[in-house]
Amino acid sequence: MSDLEDLYREIILDHYRSPRNSGELEPPAHKAEGFNPLCGDEIVVYLQLDDDNTIADIKIGGQGCSISQSSASMMSAAVKGKTVEQAQELMGSFKGLMSIADKGEELAEPTPAEIRELGDLAALRGVVKFPTRIKCATLAWNTLDQAISETQSAD
Amino acid sequence: MTTPDFAALKKDFPILQTERHGKPLVFLDSAASSQRPQQVLDAMDYAYTHAYANVHRGVYGLAEAATNAYESARLKVARFIGAPDSSEVIFTKNATESLNLVAGSWGRANLGPGDAVVLTMMEHHANIVPWQMIQAEKGFEIRWIPLGDDGKLDLTELDTLLDGAKLLSVASMSNVLGTINPLDQLIEAAHRAGALVCVDACQSVPHMETNVAEMGADFVAFSGHKMLGPSGIGVLWGRMELLEQMPPFLGGGGMISNVTTDGFMPDAVPSKFEAGTPPIVEAVGLGAAIDYLESIGMDAIRQHEIELTAYAMRALSERLGDSVTIHGPSEPSERGGVLSIDLEGVHAHDVSQILDSHGVAVRPGHHCAKPLMKELGVNATARASFYLYNDTSDADALVDALADAQSFFAP
Ligand SMILES: Cc1ncc(COP(=O)(O)O)c(C=O)c1O
Numbered sequence: 265m266s267d268l269e270d271l272y273r274e275i276i277l278d279h280y281r282s283p284r285n286s287g288e289l290e291p292p293a294h295k296a297e298g299f300n301p302l303c304g305d306e307i308v309v310y311l312q313l314d315d316d317n318t319i320a321d322i323k324i325g326g327q328g329c330s331i332s333q334s335s336a337s338m339m340s341a342a343v344k345g346k347t348v349e350q351a352q353e354l355m356g357s358f359k360g361l362m363s364i365a366d367k368g369e370e371l372a373e374p375t376p377a378e379i380r381e382l383g384d385l386a387a388l389r390g391v392v393k394f395p396t397r398i399k400c401a402t403l404a405w406n407t408l409d410q411a412i413s414e415t416q417s418a419d
Numbered sequence: 420m421t422t423p424d425f426a427a428l429k430k431d432f433p434i435l436q437t438e439r440h441g442k443p444l445v446f447l448d449s450a451a452s453s454q455r456p457q458q459v460l461d462a463m464d465y466a467y468t469h470a471y472a473n474v475h476r477g478v479y480g481l482a483e484a485a486t487n488a489y490e491s492a493r494l495k496v497a498r499f500i501g502a503p504d505s506s507e508v509i510f511t512k513n514a515t516e517s518l519n520l521v522a523g524s525w526g527r528a529n530l531g532p533g534d535a536v537v538l539t540m541m542e543h544h545a546n547i548v549p550w551q552m553i554q555a556e557k558g559f560e561i562r563w564i565p566l567g568d569d570g571k572l573d574l575t576e577l578d579t580l581l582d583g584a585k586l587l588s589v590a591s592m593s594n595v596l597g598t599i600n601p602l603d604q605l606i607e608a609a610h611r612a613g614a615l616v617c618v619d620a621c622q623s624v625p626h627m628e629t630n631v632a633e634m635g636a637d638f639v640a641f642s643g644h645k646m647l648g649p650s651g652i653g654v655l656w657g658r659m660e661l662l663e664q665m666p667p668f669l670g671g672g673g674m675i676s677n678v679t680t681d682g683f684m685p686d687a688v689p690s691k692f693e694a695g696t697p698p699i700v701e702a703v704g705l706g707a708a709i710d711y712l713e714s715i716g717m718d719a720i721r722q723h724e725i726e727l728t729a730y731a732m733r734a735l736s737e738r739l740g741d742s743v744t745i746h747g748p749s750e751p752s753e754r755g756g757v758l759s760i761d762l763e764g765v766h767a768h769d770v771s772q773i774l775d776s777h778g779v780a781v782r783p784g785h786h787c788a789k790p791l792m793k794e795l796g797v798n799a800t801a802r803a804s805f806y807l808y809n810d811t812s813d814a815d816a817l818v819d820a821l822a823d824a825q826s827f828f829a830p
Contacts (some may be wrong), residue, residue, distance in 0.1 A: 266776075268773070268776050272769075272770070277828070284620070294641070302786040303785070304784050304785035304789070304792065304798040305768070305798065305799070328766065328768070329766035329783075329797075330769045331768070331769075332768075333505075333766075394443070405814030
């Protein structure tokens with residue numbers, strides 16, 4: 265697989281073309297905006313928590329490239345219904361994936377363990393071969409992190 | 420003068436002989452920073468090897484040689500931009516610093532509540548943020564000349580916007596739209612209203628004849644790295660009467676005539692504005708870049724870029740039809756060789772990634788002009804920009820790569 269095909273896997277393009285959970289939530293849902301100052305990508309995360317700290321609903325707004333948009337879509341699908349703690353754990357795993365140094369051929373396919381843990385998100389691992397795009401892939405997660413902090417400070 | 424052979428110029432630029440992803444580099448990002456010819460690299464190499472010491476202070480031969488080289492670069496810049504007096508040429512680190520100098524020195528000394536500075540909606544952040552920083556301190560008003568049709572400024576309310584303003588600061592050419600602004604009209608109107616004019620000439624000085632005396636502006640800023648020179652050097656030209664009245668911008672060595680425990684006396688212009696060790700070898704490189712540009716001729720360069728821009732615009736619309744939008748003026752002679760491209764269904768960042776795999780270097784993003792991008796209703800474009808070393812084969816490579824990006828992302 266070429267680096268480019270590895271970057272733009274079919275599943276990424278699918279999330280880009282039909283983003284999951286796109287839209288807005290009205291207050292009291294929490295809202296956070298993230299910007300990628302390099303390229304102008306914007307992500308808005310709307311977050312609705314239950315009393316037991318479960319992500320009852322999440323919506324994604326904003327605009328950006330296929331990597332930032334598909335990452336946001338995958339992120340929203342992955343954290344919906346999870347507790348905040350579980351979402352934060354997933355964030356840690358995802359950021360870990362993004363900080364893997366170039367492993368050459370090994371990068372071509374996600375390991376079964378990664379697939380189990382990250383699901384569709386593992387498809388984004390090709391991004392690490394393109395360092396300038398890592399910020400695109402992590403933007404949604406950083407924005408989710410901000411939104412979570414907002415819910416905590418609001419309490 | 421015979422027409423220069425632009426196709427042969429590429430061989431002067433070592434980096435243009437290199438490959439990216441196994442394909443010849445097609446460099447279309449000169450609006451961000453140009454490449455430099457061997458002549459510039461050699462001049463800088465020679466200066467470091469044979470004529471380097473700090474300037475202005477040593478009495479030994481080498482220091483004198485370095486000072487002469489630095490000062491003769493100032494003379495070259497002055498001649499190149501038609502400055503009446505070479506002391507009006509101030510070396511800075513880039514156009515951003517030049518504009519900060521105008522805002523920080525002239526602006527801080529002359530602006531206050533009740534005053535206004537007029538900018539346009541197509542300014543680079545370098546001609547917005549310095550004014551906003553001084554505004555936060557001094558509390559004047561910033562007014563904006565709006566965008567009109569075809570990527571041009573809407574000047575219908577110009578006189579009202581300039582009424583009572585102290586300064587108009589405007590780009591000579593937009594780095595996003597390529598629009599060449601009507602400086603004659605703008606400067607005439609501003610001066611009639613009693614306002615000074617600062618021109619951000621970053622995108623025009625490298626590409627067309629500039630004569631600051633004929634232009635009639637009060638300040639003109641540009642960068643060396645966009646005109647075949649090295650990074651780390653910029654220029655501010657200003658009218659001597661103004662520069663003489665302005666307080667220093669940065670303080671330190673080189674900008675004083677005397678210092679005591681009680682205070683300092685600034686030196687004369689231009690030293691007053693050149694605190695610390697200046698970009699010495701960068702000035703030499705910029706001088707060599709000017710020699711190179713002059714050996715080709717600025718009018719010939721402008722003509723070449725108009726033809727190449729027209730060719731590329733035609734090829735893009737023939738190949739990609741309505742799925743491609745090029746922001747800015749539709750008439751090539753009214754714009755520079757800067758094409759901000761929207762490709763339907765493909766984000767600028769992805770466009771640039773696919774183009775890179777073809778060896779084609781373009782820039783995605785907001786190009787440091789976020790207010791303009793908001794006005795255009797886009798958050799990013801892919802920008803291809805031409806310079807004297809580009810030719811129709813580069814435009815063809817751009818169009819081929821864009822067609823590939825489109826089919827790659829086709830649903
Ligand atoms: C119109 C315009 N103004 C200002 C700048 C800032 O130039 P520099 O980054 O060299 O200071 C640029 C370059 O990016 C520009 O295109």
